[in-house]
Amino acid sequence: FRSVGRTIVIKVRYADFTTLTKRRTLDFPIANQEEILRISEEIFDSLGETNKGVRLLGITLTNLEDKVGE
Secondary structure, three states, X not given: OOEEEEEEEXXXXXXXXXXXXXXXXXXXXXXXXXXXHHHHHXXXXXXXXXXXOEEEEEEEEEEEEEOXXX
């Protein structure tokens, strides 16, 4: 059993405990780790620069589906 997902979510909690969550839903399902990381970096970069230290960084793949063909 292997799943693919359509939505990549990142959660960033800064040193002062403020938390931001941002997501991107794709038109196609994805499972490739390198591609998930690349898109996650794009989402993170879109948050803008900050001088706050990062306390927590989470990446989640949602909108899961069964992978067809395996």
